[in-house]
Amino acid sequence: MYLLGFDLGSSSVKACLLNVETGTAVASAFFPESEMAIDAPQAGFAEQAPDAWWKNACLASKAVLQKAGVQPQDVKAIGISYQMHGLVVVDKDLNVLRPAIIWCDSRAVSYGEKAFQSIGPAKSLSHLLNSPGNFTAAKLAWVKANEPSIYANIDKIMLPGDYLAARMTGEVITTPSGLSEGIFWDFLENKPAEFLLSYYGFDQSLLPTIKPTFAEQGRLSAQAATELGLAEGTPVTYRAGDQPNNALSLNVMDPGEIAATGGTSGVVYGVSESAQYDPQSRVNTFLHVNHTPEAPRYGVLLCINGTGILNSWLRNQVLRGSVGYAEMNDIAIHAPVGADGLLCLPFGNGAERVLENRDLGASFHGLQLTRHGLPHLIRAAQEGIVFSFYYGIQIMEQVGVGLKTIRAGEANMFLSPLFRDTLANLTGAEIQLYNTDGAQGAARGAGLGLGLFKNREEAFNGLKVVRTIEPDMRAQEAYRDAYGRWIEVLSQKTE
Template sequence: MFLLGFDLGSSSVKACLLNAETGTAVASAFFPETEMAIEAPQPGFAEQQPQLWWQNACRASKAVMQQAGVQPADVKAIGISYQMHGLVVVDKAFNVLRPSIIWCDSRAVPYGEKAFLSIGKDRSLNHLLNSPGNFTAAKLAWVKANEPGVYAEIDKFMLPGDYLAARMTGDTCTTPSGLSEGIFWDFLEARPAEFLMQYFGFDTSLIPTIKPTFAEQGRLTASAAAELGLAEGTPVTYRAGDQPNNALSLNVMEPGEIAATAGTSGVVYGVSAEAKPDPQSRVNTFLHVSHTAEAPRYGVLLCVNGTGILNSWLRNHLLRGGVSYGEMNEIAAHAPVGADGLVCLPFGNGAERVLENQDLGASFQGLQLTRHGLPHLVRSAQEGIVFALYYGIQVMESVGVGLKTIRAGEANMFLSPLFRDTFANLTGAVIQLYNTDGAQGAARGAGLGLGLFKTREEAFHGLKVVRTIEPDMRAQEGYREAYGRWLTALEAK
């Protein structure tokens, strides 16, 4: 008996086939092998073609089925994780009306900020727990104002995972957690935020059918099953944004538990029982996947857009793709802690929420041509990423999310010894790395949604700690001094 999870990212679509009885992954694949294109028709814009997501999901699905030699009928349920905050709009015939405006697109910032002021800070924070900022609702407002012909044709707006599920099942639906991440959810009323819809002039009919995170959300159509290499009628039983799902994949479900990831963007995500917003909306609060009315669970999310993408940029442009990421880590290790005074601000992938929606761009500061070389550039980039995350962690702590142990998958930037040591030594937190990823988490979520797993222990059978990084208190002073220089550079911007 098997479960299939998809993780729709901005770089690729990954699939994982999980043996439900042993709790272990038997096959995984991702496509494309090079990163998916992000189109930028104007500065600050970031778009992707939803059809590419579907094509790569089909390729990944067929690849894992072939790897494992599993029969389609043996796959009992499907789970979907997806890049958060994106916007997909379709007409009544389910035609995509324009490219998806994805998470790192900055064009909607003025629309969200105007809504925050017009609706009122207190009402926004009390009901939405966030400013509309640069989230999905503000992106839809941008379409309404700038592409009225497109807007007039919209039958439903969707998040990226809603689109992928609809391609599979023919049904357009969403979840409360998804609506909360798009800033469409009224936390006090526990329903879509009608006052926000009215402010923007959105008809509530644009909202897809709302279904629970863990529940049957449709079944594969014959045509979709053929394209995916699966069986017609296989149920989709779980759907969540990539960061709530990353937390689920790490068994981060209860207050005080913390998850982190450092792929294209970097995220620290903590679970709280208290709905407490940040007054400046630098960190954001959404419904966690484990939220219920009886036991409220909120996900407090810190996101830094420019993390792994900075490392990738250095590799592809400065190093011309001539070295591996592992070799980059070895190069960086030749520079001392603090990179001999070289400071990197790792932004440059759109407006940063932790900086109150400023887009500062990426920069290196204090470069000395007689002292600094390639090791200093690479090390300062990795340290700058950690420093940016730590800057946001301090905001998280101000809204009551404590930091003692951080769980992460052994992947992406957490494969770098320098990165994880800097993270542990600066924060003072123990870092536990697990043998999991977003696609595997989505597969476990599918088992929970199907009712195959009756308890949390059953769902996370097979999840193991593969590495633990303890902070070295003797090294903390050097990292704190380097962070102080970084903070001074940031505040001077």
């Protein structure tokens, strides 16, 4: 008996097949093997074709079944994790009307800010726990204002995972957690935010049908089953945004637990039982996957857009792809902590929420041509990424999310000893790395949604710590000094 999880990212779509009895992944695959294109028709824009997501999901699904030698009928349920905050618009026949506006697109900042001021910060923050900012609702407002002919033909709006599920089942479904990440959810009223819909002039009929995160959300149609290589009627029983799902994949479900990722963007995600918010919306609060009115669970999310993408840019543009990431780490250790005064602001992937939606671009500071070389450049970049994490973590602490242990999958930036040692030594937190990823988490979520597991402990059978990084307090002063210099540069750029 198996469960299939999909993780729809901005770089690829990954699939994982999980053995229910052992709780272990038996096969995984991702497509495309090179990164999916992100189109930028104007500065600050970021778009992708939803049909490309579907085609890559089909390739990944067939690949994992072939690798594992599993029959389609042995897959009992499907779970979906997806890139958050995107906007997909479709007509009544589920035809996509324009490319998806994805998470790192900055075009809607002014629409969110105007709504925040017009509705009033007090009402926005108390009901939405966030400013409308640059989230999905504001992106839809941009379409309404700038593409009225497209807006007039919209039957439903969807998040990326909603679209993937709709291609599977023909049903347009979303979740309270999903609506909260799009800033469509009223936390006080526990329903869609009618006052925000009214402000923007959105008809509530544009929203999909709402179902729980863990529940049957449709079954595979005959056509979708054929394209995916699966059995018709297989249920979709879980969906969540990538960061709540990453927390689920690490068994981060209760207050005080922290999850982190370091992919294209970097995230620190903490769980709280109280609906708190940052007055400046630099970190954001959403409904966690296991939230109920009786047992509230809120996810407080810090997102840094420019993390792994900076490391990738250095490798592909500066090093021309001549070395791998592991070799880059070997080069970087020849530079001292603080990179001998060279500092990097990693904010080069769109407007940063943690900087109040400023788009500073990425930049290096203090470069000395006679003293600094490639080791300093790589080290400064990775330290800059960690410094941006720590900057946001301090804001999270102000809204009641404590930090003692960081859980993460052993992947992406967390494969770098330099990155994880810097993070542990600067924060003073233990880092636990696990044998999991988003697609595996989505598969576990599917099992929970189907009711296959007796309890949470059984659901996470097979999840194991593969590496623990303890902070070296003797090194902390050097990292704190470098961080202090970094803050001075950041302050100058944001004045």
